[in-house]
Each structure stands twice: as structure tokens, then as C-alpha cells.
Amino acid sequence: xxxxxxxxxFTLDAFHRGRFWLVQPKGAGHRAGMDAMMLAAAxxxxxxxxxxDFGAGAGAAGLAxxxxxxxxxxxxxxxxxxxxxxxxRTVTHPENGHLRDRISVLTADVSLSGKAxxxxxxxxxxxxxxxMNPPFNAGHDRVTPDQLKRGAHVMPDKLFExxxxxxxxxxxxxxxxxxxxxxxxxxxxxxxxxxRFGKLEIVPIHPRPDAAAIxxxxxxxxxxxxxxxxxxxxxxHAAGSDRFTAAADDINNGRASLFGD
Amino acid sequence: xxxxxxxxxFTLDAFHRGRFWLVQPKGAGHRAGMDAMMLAAAxxxxxxxxxxDFGAGAGAAGLAxxxxxxxxxxxxxxxxxxxxxxxxRTVTHPENGHLRDRISVLTADVSLSGKAxxxxxxxxxxxxxxxMNPPFNAGHDRVTPDQLKRGAHVMPDKLFExxxxxxxxxxxxxxxxxxxxxxxxxxxxxxxxxxRFGKLEIVPIHPRPDAAAIxxxxxxxxxxxxxxxxxxxxxxHAAGSDRFTAAADDINNGRASLFGD
Numbered sequence: 001x002x003x004x005x006x007x008x009x010f011t012l013d014a015f016h017r018g019r020f021w022l023v024q025p026k027g028a029g030h031r032a033g034m035d036a037m038m039l040a041a042a043x044x045x046x047x048x049x050x051x052x053d054f055g056a057g058a059g060a061a062g063l064a065x066x067x068x069x070x071x072x073x074x075x076x077x078x079x080x081x082x083x084x085x086x087x088x089r090t091v092t093h094p095e096n097g098h099l100r101d102r103i104s105v106l107t108a109d110v111s112l113s114g115k116a117x118x119x120x121x122x123x124x125x126x127x128x129x130x131x132m133n134p135p136f137n138a139g140h141d142r143v144t145p146d147q148l149k150r151g152a153h154v155m156p157d158k159l160f161e162x163x164x165x166x167x168x169x170x171x172x173x174x175x176x177x178x179x180x181x182x183x184x185x186x187x188x189x190x191x192x193x194x195x196r197f198g199k200l201e202i203v204p205i206h207p208r209p210d211a212a213a214i215x216x217x218x219x220x221x222x223x224x225x226x227x228x229x230x231x232x233x234x235x236x237h238a239a240g241s242d243r244f245t246a247a248a249d250d251i252n253n254g255r256a257s258l259f260g261d
Numbered sequence: 262x263x264x265x266x267x268x269x270x271f272t273l274d275a276f277h278r279g280r281f282w283l284v285q286p287k288g289a290g291h292r293a294g295m296d297a298m299m300l301a302a303a304x305x306x307x308x309x310x311x312x313x314d315f316g317a318g319a320g321a322a323g324l325a326x327x328x329x330x331x332x333x334x335x336x337x338x339x340x341x342x343x344x345x346x347x348x349x350r351t352v353t354h355p356e357n358g359h360l361r362d363r364i365s366v367l368t369a370d371v372s373l374s375g376k377a378x379x380x381x382x383x384x385x386x387x388x389x390x391x392x393m394n395p396p397f398n399a400g401h402d403r404v405t406p407d408q409l410k411r412g413a414h415v416m417p418d419k420l421f422e423x424x425x426x427x428x429x430x431x432x433x434x435x436x437x438x439x440x441x442x443x444x445x446x447x448x449x450x451x452x453x454x455x456x457r458f459g460k461l462e463i464v465p466i467h468p469r470p471d472a473a474a475i476x477x478x479x480x481x482x483x484x485x486x487x488x489x490x491x492x493x494x495x496x497x498h499a500a501g502s503d504r505f506t507a508a509a510d511d512i513n514n515g516r517a518s519l520f521g522d
Contacts, residue, residue, distance in 0.1 A: 183491035187451035194448065204465065204491050213491035230444035230465050230474035233494055 010086070012093070015060065016254035019067045020096050023089040024058045025082065032060030034252060035180050035215065038205060038234075039133050040064030041251040041258040042178035042219045047072055049128030052170060054110045054163055055079075058086040059103070061131055066099045068254040073102050077122070079109045111162035113169075122170050129176040130167040134159050160185065160192040168196035168222065175222045183213045190228075198224035203258055204233040208240075217258055234258065271347070273354070277515035281324045281357050284350040286343065293321030295513060296441050296476065299466060299495075300394050301325030302512040302519040303439035303480045308333055310389030313431060315371045315424055316340075319347040320364070322392055327360045329515040334363050338383070340370045372423035374430075383431050390437040391428040395420050421446065421453040429457035429483065436483045444474045451489075459485035464519055465494040469501075478519055495519065 013022045015037065022032055040061045043051065048071035053062035056076035066074045076091070078084045087105045090096065096103075108120035110132075118124065160181075167177050177197050181189055183204065193200060197220030204213035213233065236248045250256040274283045276298065283293060301322045304312065309332035314323035317337035327335045337352070339345045348366045351357065357364075369381035371393075379385065421442075428438050438458050442450055444465065454461060458481030465474035474494065497509045511517040 184488045186447070186489065186491070187455065190448035190451065204494070206493060210493055212493070216491065227445045228447065230447070230477065232467060232471055232473070233465070 010089070012095075015064060016067050019254060020063045020099060021090070021093055022058050022060050022063065023086050023093055025086060032057060034236075035133055036060035037064055037252050037254070038215065038217055038258060039131050039178060039180040040068070040254070041256065042131065042180075042217055043069055043072070043129060043176070043257065044259070044261040045069060045257050046261070047129060047176075049073065049175075050075065050126065051129040051131065052077055052122070052127045054130060054132040054167065055135055056087055056105075057083050057133075059090045059105075061133060062103065063090065063096065063099060064254055065131070066102050068257075074104075075127070076103065076105045077108050077110060078105070079107065081107070110166050111159070113162075113165060117166060117169065122166060124169055125172045127170050127175060128172060129178070130171050131178045132163055132167065133180045134163055160188050164192040164196055171222045173223045176219065177222065178217065178219045180215055180217050183216050186216055189216075189218060193218070193220055196220075197222055199226035200228040201231050201259065202228065203231045205236065206233055207236050208238070209235050210239055219259065231259070271350070273356075276321065276325060277328050280328045280515060281360060282351070282354055283319050283321050283324065284347050284354055285319045286347060293318060295497075296394055297321035298325055298513050298515070299476065299478055299519060300392050300439060300441040301329070301515070302517065303392065303441075303478055304330055304333070304390060304437070304518065305520070305522040306330060306518050307522070308390060308437075310334065310436075311336065311387065312390040312392065313338055313383070313388045315391060315393040315428065316396055317348060317366075318344050318394075320351045320366075322394060323364065324351065324357065324360060325515055326392070327363050329518075335365075336388070337364065337366045338369050338371060339366070340368065342368070371427050372420070374423075374426060378427060378430065383427060385430055386433045388431050388436065389433055390439075391432050392439045393424055393428065394441050395424055421449050425453040425457055432483045434484045437480065438483065439478065439480045441476055441478050444477050447477055450477075450479060454479070454481055457481075458483055460487035461489040462492050462520065463489065464492045467494050467496050469498050470496050471500055480520065492520070 009026055011024050011026050043065050047069045050073045051065055052075045054077050056062050056078045059076045062074040062076045065072050076087050078087055084107050091103050091105055106121045108122055112120055199221040201219045203217040205215040206213045235245055270287055272285050272287050304326050308330045311334045312326055313336045315338050317323050317339045320337045323335040323337045326333050337348050339348055345368045352364050352366055367382045369383055373381055460482040462480045464478040466476040467474050496506055499506055
């Protein structure tokens with residue numbers, strides 16, 4: 001990501017070495033970065049079909065999928081009117097013209113259920129893949145030290161439960177899901193996935209080989225009864241280095257999937 | 262581990278390069294190996310106090326703790342009369358004489374609760390640390406392909422729940438617990454730990470850096486409300502090599518704790 005241009009209220013940031021650009025609010029709210037790129041990297045490069053990005057913000061993860069996966073049709077779902085406006089500006093920006101006909105924006109609350117969800121535009125079985133970076137991870141929703149002290153079982157508003165309930169409804173049988181989250185959330189996440197998505201693959205993401213993971217990426221298959229795998233970790237930097245590893249650089253720049261597919 | 266001597270019904274196997282020996286049934290039941298050494302390695306080297314080894318078998322993990330942690334008093338708890346006999350033979354073997362006064366054997370069913378558990382010799386708050394390698398992992402209890410197909414949520418007999426209920430009862434506040442398990446069990450394990458042990462530290466154990474984890478080691482603190490950490494993984498071998506990594510060799514031979522403490 002590189003900021004190329006700025007105005008009083010937004011920035012225009014390049015991703016994938018300029019292959020797509022993001023219009024984001026300046027200095028306020030959650031700004032997209034590596035989390036979105038790693039989430040997008042969970043989608044196989046040969047993915048073909050309709051993908052929904054829950055809580056898409058300005059569209060970083062969804063556009064990263066569209067940029068790498070030439071056969072992906074992407075729907076960005078966002079509930080914040082402010083962020084929907086930025087997503088619209090992103091999608092219609094001339095620099096993203098080559099992706100324009102494969103991306104759309106939907107204003108909807110991902111936590112709706114049943115008829116209300118369908119009426120909001122999120123129909124049953126309408127997608128082949130769902131990706132999500134729940135706002136629990138976001139800067140504007142960072143847990144406080146007191147919340148952290150309450151331990152691994154903090155889960156405000158049952159966000160994972162509600163979002164994964166919706167994901168299970170809108171993703172077709174054998175379709176995919178991918179979530180990026182904090183390692184502390186692994187317990188709640190597995191409980192919310194249980195009975196909905198199987199064949200779970202978890203990739204721990206560590207800043208360096210000798211440091212604890214800062215994120216987990218979980219991928220699963222709708223309705224699969226296959227077991228869970230704890231995959232080889234991704235190290236963002238080598239020990240003692242500030243440079244990205246080749247694997248992290250490939251993912252950050254849309255040259256590879258996180259799972260090598 | 263090296264087998265030095267054999268009879269028709271047992272083997273005598275060296276661990277920690279001969280620092281202690283194990284009397285085990287020959288060719289039948291679960292034979293101790295790296296799982297037990299890795300479990301023992303979860304205990305800090307400067308641990309001082311009473312440690313209980315749930316489902317101790319012939320005593321491999323408990324003796325490995327006693328051999329590395331000079332201030333540890335170890336109680337091996339085993340319910341199988343056959344394995345209790347092997348544990349007794351292990352503890353009283355002349356080669357283990359230097360550990361003899363810090364190890365005892367208790368015949369008890371770890372899954373008991375309340376007064377029955379106390380009457381069996383597992384009193385409330387009687388220990389500073391509990392370690393366990395639930396038989397779910399053992400060769401004689403290996404899940405079938407059909408069971409594996411049922412996915413991550415298989416948990417025969419609620420073993421984790423029963424054993425961790427007992428661990429929470431017998432371990433003092435701020436005492437420790439360590440469990441070695443298959444990665445597929447991480448969900449059930451976290452559910453069974455919830456509200457009992459916090460400050461959880463999970464170490465994924467991979468055969469090689471490019472292969473999925475084959476075990477997880479989870480350590481926790483009784484009553485702590487601190488969050489979960491996904492620690493740097495342990496790789497048993499380098500890519501393309503059959504030799505143990507230095508880290509795995511240190512753990513296998515009782516020269517280091519898995520957490521560097």
C-alpha cells in the first residue's frame with residue numbers, strides 16, 4: 001500500500017503495487033492494510049463465482065480478490081453509510097476501471113437473519129464464498145486492557161456467531177468462508193463455525209518466527225464434515241529484520257494465495 | 262529413547278539419554294515417546310512443588326518432569342491395573358533410583374468428581390501443576406477414518422471435559438496445567454478449559470515447516486483471566502530432513518522447556 005494523493009477528507013492508496021486503489025477516510029476510522037490483503041489471500045487464485053465481503057469497509061479485501069482472481073464476481077457488503085460512500089468512490093475510481101464490472105456495493109447489516117437478511121439483498125445460497133474481517137479487529141473497536149484481562153472469552157455482541165450464521169445462509173453447499181481474527185478469538189470462532197463450516201484450515205500469522213501470532217486466518221467449506229488442520233504459519237518478517245519475507249510480500253501484493261492454491 | 266534390554270513381556274527404554282528408564286509392555290498398548298517428552302517440556306525448568314500426571318501410563322511424562330525439574334514432586338495417576346504395574350516397575354527400577362523419592366504412583370480414575378475423586382486420592386487444591394496426554398491421542402484409541410470424517414467435533418466420552426474438571430479441582434489457584442492433543446481437538450479443548458484455566462499458551466508442533474501440525478501443546482494457569490497466545494511453532498525436523506531440529510532434540514532429551522522457561 002502506498003498513499004499517492006490526499007485531500008482534506010480522504011486518501012487514495014495503492015495496493016498490489018498499483019493494480020488497484022482504495023479511497024479511504026483520512027485519519028479516521030479503520031484504515032485497510034495487511035489484514036485485508038491476508039484475508040483476500042485465503043481465496044484460491046482460480047476461484048470462479050460470486051464472493052461476498054462482509055463488513056467490506058472501503059473495499060480493500062474484496063478488491064484484492066477481484067484483482068488476483070480474474071473469474072471472481074465480488075459484492076462488498078457494508079452497513080456504515082460513511083464507509084459505503086468510500087466503497088462507492090473506490091469502485092468507481094478510474095484507476096479501478098478494469099475491475100469495475102466485477103464489483104458491486106450493497107448496503108446491509110450482516111447480522112440480520114431470515115427474511116430481513118434476504119430482503120436486505122443477502123439471499124440464501126447466493127454466493128460461492130464469503131470473506132470477513134469482523135470489526136472486532138478494527139482500530140475503532142480495539143478491546144481495552146480491561147477487556148483483554150477478561151481473557152479469551154470476550155466476544156462483544158456475539159459478532160462471530162451472527163456473521164457466521166449469515167455466512168452459512170448465503171454460501172452454497174461446498175462454498176467457502178474465510179475469516180481473519182485475533183488469536184485470542186480462536187475459541188469463539190471455532191464454536192461459531194461448528195456445524196456450519198468444516199474442513200477448517202487455520203494459518204497462524206506471526207510478525208517474526210520467535211514472536212506469538214498476531215492474527216489467525218481460518219478458511220472452511222460449507223457443510224463439510226472433514227476435520228481441522230493447523231497449517232504452517234506465515235512469518236511476516238525474518239528474525240531481527242524489518243523487511244517482509246518473500247511469502248508475506250507475495251501475499252501483500254496479490255501474487256499468491258495464503259494456502260498455495 | 263533407546264531400547265536396551267527386552268524380555269518376553271516388557272521393554273526397558275532409556276529417555277533423556279539414559280537419565281531415566283521406562284518399563285513398558287512390549288508390543289501392546291500405548292508406548293511412550295515424543296508426545297510424553299513434549300508434554301513434560303511444558304513445565305518450567307525451575308518448577309517447584311507437587312505435579313500430577315493424569316493417565317500416566319508407565320510414567321514417561323512424569324519421570325521426564327522429575328528428571329529435568331529437580332524440585333518437582335511427581336504423582337503418576339493411572340487407572341489401568343496393567344499400566345499401574347508397569348509404572349510401579351518403572352519407579353522402583355534401580356536405574357531410576359536418583360528420582361525414587363520424588364515420584365509416587367496412585368491408582369485412580371481421573372474422570373471421577375467430588376467426594377469420589379477426593380476419596381480416590383485426588384484432593385482439592387492438592388497440586389501445583391497437572392499434565393495430561395489424554396488417551397484420545399493414544400495408539401489404542403486412534404480414531405477411525407469414519408470418526409475423522411465426522412470432523413473437529415468428535416469427542417468420545419467428553420474426556421477433555423472430565424479430565425479438565427478434575428484438573429481444575431486438584432490444582433491450586435495460580436497453578437498450571439498442560440495438555441498435549443491433536444490439532445483437531447483444539448475447539449473441544451478450549452471449551453473445556455474455559456472458565457477454569459486462563460493465560461493459555463498454545464504451541465503447534467509440526468513434523469516439518471511446510472507440513473500441518475500433528476500435535477498442539479496447551480499450557481494454562483488456574484483461575485487466570487489473561488488472554489490466549491498462539492506461540493511460535495515447534496518444528497521437529499527441518500524441511501527435507503529426517504534429523505531432529507536442535508529445538509526438538511533439546512526437548513526430547515530434557516535439556517529445555519518448550520516455552521524457554
